[in-house]
Amino acid sequence: MMTQSELLEKGYQALVETLGVVDAVKFLQHFSHGSGDYTKERRQWLEGRSPEDVLADMRKWKELDNLTDFDEVI
Helix, strand or coil, X not given: CCCHHHHHHHHHHHHHHHHCHXXXXXXXXXXXXXXXXHHHHHHHXXXXXXXXXXXXXXXXXXXXXXXXXXXXXX
């Protein structure tokens, strides 16, 4: 059985060997925990807005975005 440290080391090695350094870093950044207080920020974003307002904004941004089905470019 591996230690946590050994597992992480082997996992990083596998990613780098498979993806290369740059893409391994991009992959790991995708799983960042981020920062801030999402609940507090969400309340600020949505304050005074109806669900219909939010949906209209989502539709507007989808039309402006060249990506389909909300795909993400890494």
